[in-house]
Amino acid sequence: MSSTTPDPAPAAADVAPQAWSGVHRGPLRAGEWVRLLDTKGRKHNICLEAGKSFHTNRGGMSHDDLIGREEGFTVTSTSGGQYLVFRPLLSEFVVSMPRGAAVVYPKDAAQIVAMADIFPGADVVEAGVGSGALTCSLLRAVGPFGRVTSYERREEFADVARKNVHQFFGAPDGETHPAWSLELGDLAEELPRSGKRADRVILDMLAPWECLEATADALRPGGIVCAYVATTTQLSRFMETVRLHGGFTEPQAWESLVRDWHVEGLAVRPGHKMIGHTAFLVTARRMAPGEKAPRKTRRPAPGAYGPDYTGPRPADVPEVEAPETPES
Structure with a gap:
């Protein structure tokens, strides 16, 4: 038997630059x-x-x-x-990248890619771009033959996002990811002007309900709108606006919580840190033109649309007047 040390395995070939993966193999x-x-x-x-x-x-x-x-x-x-x-890794890069606006954390980006069913070759519209964290995940998912169009109102945020996306994907000077375009402006105004059609629309903004009409016009039948909102008031306003529109399926809302665990021998317990609430996610699918989804048959909870509720109201839910306070 030979005692010579086996030759080391040959270095793996680098990932093809045409893949635009942001990943390299082989020596640094x-x-x-x-x-x-x-x-x-x-x-x-x-x-x-x-x-x-x-x-x-x-x-x-x-x-x-x-x-x-x-x-x-x-x-x-x-x-x-x-x-x-x-x-x-992408999940490590986005939490340490320079920030203009807050980033979409990896746990939420992963949920968006999965639950909004972002696929290779998809036409995706995103508003707003923030610092570019979610944009990197969307570009990874659609690949070089898809399309991500990002709308951002604030130029300083767009500049930060552009630098971060170029850095992650290793874009040469003067170039950008071939599937990405970054537009400065309001999606509610710019998307209708562009005439673009989309398979998916991702809304990461303070008032996503303001973009719902433009989103509905741009989405292909069966397409998905996904909103990323931070507060319960935003969540309620957006979901009720989707219901009132009538051209979408019943919206679904959820959040994800991630907790690490400490594991050493028999010492197995939850860790002392947790990524708790970051945002709510809402998805709904676009109906075909002229079609409306059946109304859900379950009655709203008592008081759900009571006198204290001031948001959008489904057409078949009447307003309720506050009871008069008896004079003393």
């Missing part, structure tokens, strides 16, 4: 971003540049010592600090 190279994780869980994202160094309170390390190595190794700084080195 100059111009790539890497994520350093120390023994206390602190994270640092750095862009590798030949001849440069990175410094923390645990000393420094040369970028040249990282370039050319396969990810998944430990590097030791000049003062003895140890760091794991990996390329950042």
